[in-house]
Amino acid sequence: MLSGLQRRLTVMLLVPLALLAVGNAWFAWRSADDVALQQDRRLEALLPLLANSVIGQGSGAEESLVLMMAPGVQEFLKERPGPATFAITDVDGMLLAGDAWLAALPPADTQLEFHNEAYEGVTWRIVRQRQQTVVGELVVALADGSDPHRQWARSILLKVLLPNLVLIAAAAVAVGLAVERALRPLLALRDAVERRSPRDLSALDESKSPEEVRPLVRSLNRLFGLFDAQAESQRRFIADAAHQLRTPLAALQAQVEAWAQAAAHAGPGGRVELPAEQVHKLRGATRRTSQLANQLLALSRADARAMHAQPLQRVDLKSLCEDILGAHLDAASARRIDLGLEAAPVQVMGHDWLLRELLSNLVDNAVKYTPEGGTVTLRCGRRDGQAFLEVEDDGPGVPHAERGRVLERFYRVQGTAGEGNGLGLAIAQEIARVHHSQLELGPGAGGRGLRACLLLSL
Structure with missing residues (x-):
C-alpha cells in the first residue's frame, strides 16, 4: 500500500515538471516562427538595396555588372554568423553576378517569391524579385543559410530540453527521497501496529505522528479503546458468570447425586420416591440456575459499550x-x-x-x-x-x-x-x-x- 502511495506521489509531482518542460520547448519552437518571419522581412528589405548596388555594365566580350554593394547588403553577406549569398540575372535567367546555383527561372511578374532550397547540406531561405536597375530590369536573389528552425532546434536541445531533463532526473531523485522520508511516520505506524500482540490494545502515541496522520491515529486509538473495553467486559462477564453459576450448579448437582444414591439403594427394580422437600429444593435450584443464566445473558447483551x-x-x-x-x-x-x-x-x-x-x-x-x-x-x-x-x-x-x-x-x-x-x-x-x-x-x-x-x- 505504501509502495503504491509513494509511486503515485512521485508520479504526481514529476508529471507536472515534465509537462512544463515540454511546454517550454514548444513555446521556444513556436518562437522560431517569429524569427523566420523576421528573416523574410529582412531579405525583402535587402532586395532593393541589392538592386541599387548595380551601378553599371561592363563592356567587352563578356558583359559583367559593376557593383558597389550597399552597406546593408555587405553586412548581410560578410558579417552574418551563418552563410549568405546572392545572384543577379537578366530576365532570361542568364547569370550576371553571384552564385550560379541561384540562377533559376526568373519570376513571371514583379511579385516577391520566397522558397526553401537545400544545397550542399544547407537549407537556404531564398527570395527573388524583378527589380529596375540603372542597366534595366534584372532579377535579384538573396539566400540566407542560417535556418532559424534548425538553430532554434539546436538551441532548444542544448538550452531547454537537456537542462530540463537533468532537472527532471534530479527532481525524481529528490522527490523520491522526500516522499520516502515523508512516509516514514506511516511506516512506523504500520510497524507499531504489526508488532502488537492481540492483548495489547493500549493507545498509540499521537505526538509522534505528523499532523495529517493524527486523525487516523485518534481513530485507531478510539477503536483500540472500544475493543479493550469490550474485551474487558467479556473477561469480567465470564469471570462473574463462572463464579455465580458455581453455587446453583453445585446445589443442583447435590440434589441429583442424592436422587442417584437413593435409586442405587432401591435396586434394579426398585421404585424411588423423593420427599416433597427434596423435589422442592431440586426445582428451586433449577429455577435459580435458569434465571441466573438468563440474567447473565441479558447483562452481556446490555453492555453499554457494545450498544452505542x-x-x-x-x-x-x-x-x-x-x-x-x-x-x-x-x-x-x-x-x-x-x-x-x-x-x-x-x-x-x-x-x-x-x-x-x-x-x-x-x-x-x-x-x-x-x-x-x-x-x-x-x-x-x-x-x-x-x-x-x-x-x-x-x-x-x-x-x-x-x-x-x-x-x-x-x-x-x-x-x-x-x-x-x-x-x-x-x-x-x-x-x-x-x-x-x-x-x-x-x-x-x-x-x-x-x-x-x-x-x-x-
Whole structure:
C-alpha cells in the first residue's frame, strides 16, 4: 500500500515538471516562427538595396555588372554568423553576378517569391524579385543559410530540453527521497501496529505522528479503546458468570447425586420416591440456575459499550408498560400484590428490547421483595421536559448508604429476604447507560419502599 502511495506521489509531482518542460520547448519552437518571419522581412528589405548596388555594365566580350554593394547588403553577406549569398540575372535567367546555383527561372511578374532550397547540406531561405536597375530590369536573389528552425532546434536541445531533463532526473531523485522520508511516520505506524500482540490494545502515541496522520491515529486509538473495553467486559462477564453459576450448579448437582444414591439403594427394580422437600429444593435450584443464566445473558447483551453503534428506534413507553404489567400480573397475584399502572402517552428514541428488559427487571425485583399484600406501581409520562419510566413499591426499600452499591453486579443488601442474584438493578443500570441516562433510586411514597426512575430524552 505504501509502495503504491509513494509511486503515485512521485508520479504526481514529476508529471507536472515534465509537462512544463515540454511546454517550454514548444513555446521556444513556436518562437522560431517569429524569427523566420523576421528573416523574410529582412531579405525583402535587402532586395532593393541589392538592386541599387548595380551601378553599371561592363563592356567587352563578356558583359559583367559593376557593383558597389550597399552597406546593408555587405553586412548581410560578410558579417552574418551563418552563410549568405546572392545572384543577379537578366530576365532570361542568364547569370550576371553571384552564385550560379541561384540562377533559376526568373519570376513571371514583379511579385516577391520566397522558397526553401537545400544545397550542399544547407537549407537556404531564398527570395527573388524583378527589380529596375540603372542597366534595366534584372532579377535579384538573396539566400540566407542560417535556418532559424534548425538553430532554434539546436538551441532548444542544448538550452531547454537537456537542462530540463537533468532537472527532471534530479527532481525524481529528490522527490523520491522526500516522499520516502515523508512516509516514514506511516511506516512506523504500520510497524507499531504489526508488532502488537492481540492483548495489547493500549493507545498509540499521537505526538509522534505528523499532523495529517493524527486523525487516523485518534481513530485507531478510539477503536483500540472500544475493543479493550469490550474485551474487558467479556473477561469480567465470564469471570462473574463462572463464579455465580458455581453455587446453583453445585446445589443442583447435590440434589441429583442424592436422587442417584437413593435409586442405587432401591435396586434394579426398585421404585424411588423423593420427599416433597427434596423435589422442592431440586426445582428451586433449577429455577435459580435458569434465571441466573438468563440474567447473565441479558447483562452481556446490555453492555453499554457494545450498544452505542446500534440504531435507535421510536419506543412507545405506555404500550411497553402495559405489556410488562400483563407479563407480571400472575406473579403479583400469587403473592396478593396490587400491581397497578399510571401511564400517559409518550414516545422516546431508544432500544425497545432493552427498555423492556429494564422495566421487567425493575418490576420483577419489586414483586419479589415487596411483602405479600403490598403495592407495586408502574408509571410513565412526561416530567420537566423529559420522558420517564418509574417503578415504585412499598416494600422494605434500600438504605440510603446502600443505593449506590445495589447497582453493582452481584451485590445484595445483607439480610435481604428472598432469592436473588444481585443482577436485576445492575442490568437496569447498564441499560440506562446505553440510553445516556442513569437509574435514580429513592424512597417510595411516605418514605417507604423503593422508587426506581429512569429519565429519557424526548
